[in-house]
Amino acid sequence: MLYSIGCFGWIVDGISAQAVAFGSDPYYLSMKEDNPLQMRDQCIDYGTMIHAQLMRKKQGTLLNPQKQRIINKYMGDKLNKATLHASVKDIWVHNLQMLCPNSKITGMKWGPAFADMCYREKVKLVNYPQGLKAIGAPGGLAAVSGIQKNAIKVIVGDRICFWQQEA
Numbered sequence: 001m002l003y004s005i006g007c008f009g010w011i012v013d014g015i016s017a018q019a020v021a022f023g024s025d026p027y028y029l030s031m032k033e034d035n036p037l038q039m040r041d042q043c044i045d046y047g048t049m050i051h052a053q054l055m056r057k058k059q060g061t062l063l064n065p066q067k068q069r070i071i072n073k074y075m076g077d078k079l080n081k082a083t084l085h086a087s088v089k090d091i092w093v094h095n096l097q098m099l100c101p102n103s104k105i106t107g108m109k110w111g112p113a114f115a116d117m118c119y120r121e122k123v124k125l126v127n128y129p130q131g132l133k134a135i136g137a138p139g140g141l142a143a144v145s146g147i148q149k150n151a152i153k154v155i156v157g158d159r160i161c162f163w164q165q166e167a
Contacts, residue, residue, distance in 0.1 A: 004027075006023065006025030006027055006028050007023065007024075007025065008021065008022060008023025008024075008025060008028040009021070009022060009023065010022070010042075010043065010046050012046055012047055012050045013047070014050045014051055014053070014054040015051070015054070016047075016051075016075070017047040017048055017050070017051035017068070017071075017072045017075075018043075018047050018072075018076070019043040019044070019046045019047035019050070020043065021039055021042070021043055044069060044072050044073055044076070045069070047072055048065060048068045048069050048072050049065075051068065051072070052065060052068060066094055066097075067094065067163045070087060070090045070091060070094065070160075070163075071160050071163060071164065073086070073087065073090070074087045074156060074160050075160075078153070078156075078157070081149055081152075084149065084152045084153060084156055085152065087156045087160075088152060088155060088156060091156065091159050093105065093106075093107060096117075096121070096123065099121065099123055100121040100122075100123065103121055105117070105121075
């Protein structure tokens with residue numbers, strides 16, 4: 001009988017919630033090369049889960065896992081504009097889910113549907129950046145891309161700091 005056994009895994013730092021995948025098996029290497037985004041997300045998930053376990057043992061309380069995933073993604077690449085834009089979207093979705101727990105919001109609704117969703121869920125938009133068109137251009141975050149990178153860094157960074165203080 002012939003067996004093909006591959007060995008690979010993750011090294012996880014429970015404090016920073018950072019994880020790195022490793023392995024030398026040819027099948028693993030080709031999987032990693034063919035699926036870089038999934039491998040990155042899996043590292044984020046493992047880092048988040050181990051960090052959550054550590055925090056649970058240390059404090060008896062646990063930061064919301066969705067918030068922790070957003071924090072980990074941001075901390076992993078907080079200077080990248082695409083990461084900042086994704087973090088803005090993730091924070092908005094999370095906040096809408098918290099404001100409207102009975103609704104089934106799983107993603108941002110762009111275009112005219114964004115304003116309709118806010119109206120339907122009785123969400124009032126406060127401090128929306130002056131001069132920024134309502135979110136709605138085809139392509140999702142097109143309006144958000146009009147916000148200067150430094151402003152997005154402040155928006156996301158402030159929310160991340162606030163969440164980290166909850167833990």
